[in-house]
Amino acid sequence: MKKYIIILLISLLSIVSYSQCVGTQTFTLTPAPVGGTYNPGQVVTLCYTLNSYTQSNFNYFEGFDLNLGPGWASVTPQTPPTNCGGGGGQWTWMNSVTSTATPITTVGPGYFFDLTIDGNPGNDFGDNNTSNCSWTFCVQLTVANGCTPQNLLIQVTAGSDGVWGSYSSTACDALFPNTVFNGTINATPIVLGSISHN
Amino acid sequence: MKNLITILLFLIPFFGFSQLTTTNPDTVCYQTSGSIYQVPSLGAGYTYNWTVTAPGVITSGAGTNSIGVNWSAASPGLITNGVSVTATGPGGCTSTPVTLNVFILNVVPTITAIGPFCQGSPCVTLVANPAGGTFTGTGVVSGQFCPSTAGVGTHTITYTYTQNGCTYTATTTVIVNPTPVLSPIQHN
Numbered sequence: 001m002k003k004y005i006i007i008l009l010i011s012l013l014s015i016v017s018y019s020q021c022v023g024t025q026t027f028t029l030t031p032a033p034v035g036g037t038y039n040p041g042q043v044v045t046l047c048y049t050l051n052s053y054t055q056s057n058f059n060y061f062e063g064f065d066l067n068l069g070p071g072w073a074s075v076t077p078q079t080p081p082t083n084c085g086g087g088g089g090q091w092t093w094m095n096s097v098t099s100t101a102t103p104i105t106t107v108g109p110g111y112f113f114d115l116t117i118d119g120n121p122g123n124d125f126g127d128n129n130t131s132n133c134s135w136t137f138c139v140q141l142t143v144a145n146g147c148t149p150q151n152l153l154i155q156v157t158a159g160s161d162g163v164w165g166s167y168s169s170t171a172c173d174a175l176f177p178n179t180v181f182n183g184t185i186n187a188t189p190i191v192l193g194s195i196s197h198n
Numbered sequence: 199m200k201n202l203i204t205i206l207l208f209l210i211p212f213f214g215f216s217q218l219t220t221t222n223p224d225t226v227c228y229q230t231s232g233s234i235y236q237v238p239s240l241g242a243g244y245t246y247n248w249t250v251t252a253p254g255v256i257t258s259g260a261g262t263n264s265i266g267v268n269w270s271a272a273s274p275g276l277i278t279n280g281v282s283v284t285a286t287g288p289g290g291c292t293s294t295p296v297t298l299n300v301f302i303l304n305v306v307p308t309i310t311a312i313g314p315f316c317q318g319s320p321c322v323t324l325v326a327n328p329a330g331g332t333f334t335g336t337g338v339v340s341g342q343f344c345p346s347t348a349g350v351g352t353h354t355i356t357y358t359y360t361q362n363g364c365t366y367t368a369t370t371t372v373i374v375n376p377t378p379v380l381s382p383i384q385h386n
Contacts, residue, residue, distance in 0.1 A: 145290035192284070193238040195237055195283060197234065
């Protein structure tokens with residue numbers, strides 16, 4: 001019960017809203033961090049939702065870019081967003097995407113919309129928001145095995161095809177990284193008690 | 199009420215708050231084969247790396263927080279850092295080592311020889327080194343050997359000495375001879 005309350009609180013506290021095209025965003029981290037830390041080797045599931053998106057000047061939603069601190073050993077895609085436009089294309093996990101739109105930008109890892117399904121989400125348009133869509137993805141993050149309090153930053157940036165795809169409009173070019181978590185690895189030293197002899 | 203609290207605070211250091219510890223160095227009886235060493239468990243996912251100085255041998259529990267050690271081949275004396283352990287957590291972090299010096303204790307008691315006695319001889323105080331142990335055997339009464347109680351024959355006396363929980367023994371034999379019995383003087 002307590003776990004669900006914590007998750008609910010995190011969810012409630014994590015609603016953010018930015019201007020321009022990107023609407024409110026929510027997320028859950030499971031399990032929740034303890035004291036701003038995760039333990040070495042711990043596996044954490046991030047589920048992230050973009051609740052709304054305004055297609056200013058026909059900028060479609062292109063994808064989610066993840067910025068992870070050095071304390072994360074790996075990120076494993078779990079659940080991609082649903083294809084909102086429904087007119088072709090698919091959401092794909094990409095380690096790196098380079099835009100065709102200028103200025104040429106390289107982002108990733110993250111989930112990106114590949115309209116032409118050619119393995120390159122950067123050379124086409126994004127997901128057309130035809131029906132007040134929301135987009136949710138989940139990834140699994142693994143904390144590095146280390147004894148130093150390395151940073152475990154998680155930032156998610158939602159972007160349009162005018163900045164990460166091939167669309168020429170700059171109406172949605174402003175990016176607003178959303179900090180999901182900015183803690184560290186729990187590097188509390190292991191302290192052994194004294195040896196006893198029976 | 200205030201007085202009660204004061205008494206309780208006074209008692210706290212004496213009751214219930216002491217951690218089980220072993221004096222360093224740890225005393226091990228000579229030729230002991232089954233010593234158990236342990237550290238408090240840190241929980242699931244931790245492994246423990248024990249090191250025991252040869253000729254000590256880990257006989258059980260490697261990797262856990264409790265091991266069995268056979269010291270039977272170790273010579274008497276101090277073994278510096280005889281037992282050492284580190285713990286490694288699920289994330290790969292390792293603790294600093296915790297060590298314990300080991301002292302292999304051996305005592306060889308000796309009994310000062312007595313006798314032989316005549317059957318009617320008075321009791322003799324038994325002496326052994328180191329002092330402080332107990333004598334047992336036929337004819338032994340309160341630390342004395344009494345030939346008259348023992349009777350004629352060869353008797354074994356055992357001396358048992360205990361130190362730091364280790365028990366050592368020594369034995370000796372005592373001969374009690376019969377008192378010659380003369381026939382009455384005859385006058386021819």
